[in-house]
Amino acid sequence: MQERLNKLEREIRESLESARDVASLEAVRVKYFGRKGEINRLFKEIAQLAAGERKSFGESLNRLKQDMTRELEKCLQGREDKSEGEIDLLLPGKMPPVGHFHPLTQVFEQIITFFRSYGFTVETGPEIEYDWYNFGALNMAHDHPARDMFSSFFIKDDLLLRSHTSPVQIRTMEKQKPPVKIICPGRCYRYDAFDASHSPVFHQVEALYVDTGVSFGELKWLLNEFVRHIFGPKTKYQLRPSFFPFTEPSGELAVSCIVCGGTGCSVCGSSGWLEVLGCGMVHPNVLKNVRIPPGKYSGYALGMGVERVAMIKYVIDDIRVFYENDVRFLEQF
Ligand SMILES: [Zn+2]
Structure with missing residues (x-):
């Protein structure tokens, strides 16, 4: 044994x-x-x-x-x-994490790409602006009540942090004769409290087209193309009357609520519609202020908040998430 x-x-x-x-x-x-x-x-x-x-x-x-x-x-x-x-050469490799653009940058790019494809060029301007460019030239005299809507940060009597990107339109028309076909993307400032729908710093893209015989019909056509490009070909929208001191007539564009599909919910305030942008035909006084004769030339302008577009597109109900840089949020885009 x-x-x-x-x-x-x-x-x-x-x-x-x-x-x-x-x-x-x-x-x-x-x-x-x-x-x-x-x-x-x-x-x-x-x-x-x-x-x-x-x-x-x-x-x-x-x-x-x-x-x-x-x-x-x-x-x-x-x-x-x-x-x-030991290194086992047969094991699969470790992939380094690949970075990507912030959702606001992505939406910015989509908007800019759209307008570029229709022949608009990009113009930028200073973020500290004269009262004249931010208000005066845009048909808002010193005592104009519409100035209140813009909640501006004034640095001195005559100097402020721009409250929209429209001053770039004025600056461009001052130095360039029609045809003028530009977009103005950039940062804007207003003293709104930082809450779910307001931020003291936000981003806008504005578009301006001035030439002989530019009509509201062309604006309407462009808006139709824009909605299809940004929100998808099946998105319903409405163009309804509005008021801005620098356009006449003025309109605003709303898309059917992404959350409820138009039946009404808390996101759209039971209306079924979400306002995306403001637009209109450039007011004759604005053209006069940059020495473009309104009898000979006409133009349209439109402007939108980039955060607003991103919130509607991705169904985000709090603007603050764009600035908190929480990776769990950013990784979803
Ligand atoms: Zn809704």
């Missing part, structure tokens, strides 16, 4: 030596030490031995089991230590 035990020990040692990785060591463990393994089979045979042999064989078998278990553990330990420092 001792012969069999010696043979088994040799076998186990050879198997352990030739095992090349953790998986083959596990196979050795199952073959010899497992529930149905060689060692357990021998334990079961003890009952069939002659009474005199049982004790010494049992002791030898136990010793063998203990010795070989220690050997196996040593081998496993060695393998694990070794594999820590």
Whole structure:
């Protein structure tokens, strides 16, 4: 019987030596030490031995089991230590996380790309602006009540943080004769409290087209194309009358509520519509202020808040999430 035990020990040692990785060591463990393994089979045979042999064989078998278990553990330990420092070239690589643009930047780009494809060029201007460019030239004299709507940050009597990007329209028309076909993207400032729908800093894109014979019909056509491009081809919209001091007639464009589809909910104030932008035909007084004769030329203008467009497009009900930089929010875009 001792012969069999010696043979088994040799076998186990050879198997352990030739095992090349953790998986083959596990196979050795199952073959010899497992529930149905060689060692357990021998334990079961003890009952069939002659009474005199049982004790010494049992002791030898136990010793063998203990010795070989220690050997196996040593081998496993060695393998694990070794594999820590090894590079397994067959494992799939780790992909570095790829960054992407902020949702506001993405919407900005979509809007700008749309207007560029219709022949508009991009103009920018200063964020600290003269009263004349922000209000006066846009048909809002010093005592005009509409100035209140713009909640402006004044730095001095005559100087303020621009409350819309319209001053860029004035600056461009001053230096360029018609045709003028531009968009003005940029940052604007108003002293609104920072809440779910207001931010003291926000972004606008305005468009202006001045030439001979520009009509409201052309504006309407462009708005139709714009809604399809930004909100999708099936989006319903309405163009309804409004008032701005710098356009006449004036209108505003609303799209059917993305949340309720037009039946009315808390997001759209039960109206079924969400206002996207303001527009209209450039007021003759504005053209006169930049020495463009209103009898000869006409134009349309439109302006929108980029945050507003992004909130409608992605159904976001709090403007503050754009500035908090919470990665869980940003990763969704
Ligand atoms: Zn709704």
